[in-house]
Amino acid sequence: MRPFTQQVVLLTGASSGIGEATAIRLRQRGFIVYAAARRVERMQHLTGLGVHVLPLDVTDEASLKKCGATDHDSRAAVGYFDQQCWFW
Numbered sequence: 551m552r553p554f555t556q557q558v559v560l561l562t563g564a565s566s567g568i569g570e571a572t573a574i575r576l577r578q579r580g581f582i583v584y585a586a587a588r589r590v591e592r593m594q595h596l597t598g599l600g601v602h603v604l605p606l607d608v609t610d611e612a613s614l615k616k617c618g619a620t621d622h623d624s625r626a627a628v629g630y631f632d633q634q635c636w637f638w
Contacts, residue, residue, distance in 0.1 A: 558582045562608055564601075565592040577601050588613075 559576055563569035564585035570593070573585040577599050585596055586606035593603045607613040 556582075558584070560584045560586065562586045562606060564596070565589040570596070573601050574599060 559581050561569055561573050561576075561583065564573045565587035566589075569585070569587065573583050573593075573596055577583045577596075582602075583596075583600075584602045584604055585593055586604040587593060588605070588607045590603055590605040593601075597603055605613070605616075
């Protein structure tokens, strides 16, 4: 298993509550964190912690496709996600 600093996590529902708290905690522990939610403006403070913020509505297929393309350049260096956590 790779060290936490090399592990990549995708969190949805990260604009508040458990999703937001999980994004913060994982980033503090050294994970590479991609936080996604419909209300992206509520996640901007996470960027200061080094969290990658993505707009995403998991109930909308077009949004899912767009999210896959939105941050492609930074994900290209990573190439994978170790964990995916979904919060509604």
